[in-house]
Amino acid sequence: MEKTNQQKALLRDILTGTAVSGFIYAASILLPIIGFFLSLLIPLPTLLYRLKLGRIHGLIIPILVLIIFSLTAGASILDTVFLGELLLLGFITGELIEVGYSIEKTIFFSCITTLLTTVVGVLLYCFASNIGPISLISDYIVKNLELTMALYKSMGMPEENIQLLSDSLKTIEYVLIRVLPALFISSTLFITWINILGARTFFLKKGITLKGYEKLNQWKVPDYLVWTVIASAVLLFLPVSLIKMIGMNGMIILMTIYFFQGIAVVSYFFKKKKFPMLLRVTLYSVIVIQQLIMLLVIGLGFFDTWLNFRKLNVDKR
Numbered sequence: 337m338e339k340t341n342q343q344k345a346l347l348r349d350i351l352t353g354t355a356v357s358g359f360i361y362a363a364s365i366l367l368p369i370i371g372f373f374l375s376l377l378i379p380l381p382t383l384l385y386r387l388k389l390g391r392i393h394g395l396i397i398p399i400l401v402l403i404i405f406s407l408t409a410g411a412s413i414l415d416t417v418f419l420g421e422l423l424l425l426g427f428i429t430g431e432l433i434e435v436g437y438s439i440e441k442t443i444f445f446s447c448i449t450t451l452l453t454t455v456v457g458v459l460l461y462c463f464a465s466n467i468g469p470i471s472l473i474s475d476y477i478v479k480n481l482e483l484t485m486a487l488y489k490s491m492g493m494p495e496e497n498i499q500l501l502s503d504s505l506k507t508i509e510y511v512l513i514r515v516l517p518a519l520f521i522s523s524t525l526f527i528t529w530i531n532i533l534g535a536r537t538f539f540l541k542k543g544i545t546l547k548g549y550e551k552l553n554q555w556k557v558p559d560y561l562v563w564t565v566i567a568s569a570v571l572l573f574l575p576v577s578l579i580k581m582i583g584m585n586g587m588i589i590l591m592t593i594y595f596f597q598g599i600a601v602v603s604y605f606f607k608k609k610k611f612p613m614l615l616r617v618t619l620y621s622v623i624v625i626q627q628l629i630m631l632l633v634i635g636l637g638f639f640d641t642w643l644n645f646r647k648l649n650v651d652k653r
Contacts, residue, residue, distance in 0.1 A: 379426025
């Protein structure tokens with residue numbers, strides 16, 4: 337009897353995890369603006385159920401979700417790869433958290449594994465379909481830019497602004513293709529980070545603490561990373577376009593990493609000043625939406641390397 341109840345509970349968890357993952361992914365496609373933010377949480381159910389159900393049973397959920405949506409009419413190969421990447425990201429992150437890796441190692445190895453798997457998958461598809469990877473990605477970018485233009489029109493954006501964007505599509509496509517590696521890496525870093533925070537919050541509400549993830553608001557970037565920022569900035573001023581693009585890609589990735597430190601600083605003072613949760617959520621949302629404020633947070637994280645706003649390890653010096 338007890339075994340039967342355990343099997344029923346396991347089946348219920350698998351179906352619930354699959355349904356929640358499927359709902360988030362479907363909503364991310366069907367809801368234009370909210371969907372973008374929901375897409376960041378696609379790995380979360382897989383991460384949570386990997387930690388709850390274990391490796392074998394936890395793996396069933398992402399496999400079911402991927403099979404269901406890959407068979408959906410109209411699903412492009414890159415959309416399927418995107419979904420697979422996010423589901424794999426959630427599963428690998430759960431694996432590394434359970435092993436007891438630090439947040440740095442968890443994010444690094446989760447991202448590396450996911451990125452390499454995605455690149456290999458895309459290259460194999462291109463080889464089998466006799467399509468160049470650049471051509472595939474370029475077509476995908478153009479398609480999404482056109483969808484974005486259609487969305488702006490439906491939202492009632494002024495015609496002159498739409499025309500200005502339309503005239504700039506080629507330039508936007510040119511730049512996006514060349515900074516795509518950085519955008520790919522940065523988005524994977526950000527999604528991993530946001531889902532670790534989501535999992536940590538979920539388990540804290542259940543009275544469970546993830547070992548090694550208790551004081552993320554005291555996290556900081558290793559000091560030596562400053563030199564990579566300086567090197568990337570120098571590359572931007574060299575008169576060779578390829579080297580400039582390498583510098584630009586480096587800067588985008590590093591800005592993402594220092595954004596994490598900036599948010600840690602902000603979170604530290606929110607907690608210290610005992611800001612209400614609703615106010616914190618509102619301010620975090622403003623940071624994500626307002627690009628200027630986001631840049632200020634990145635700067636806050638960068639200069640925290642020298643100024644030590646949180647006064648960490650002061651007693652040890």
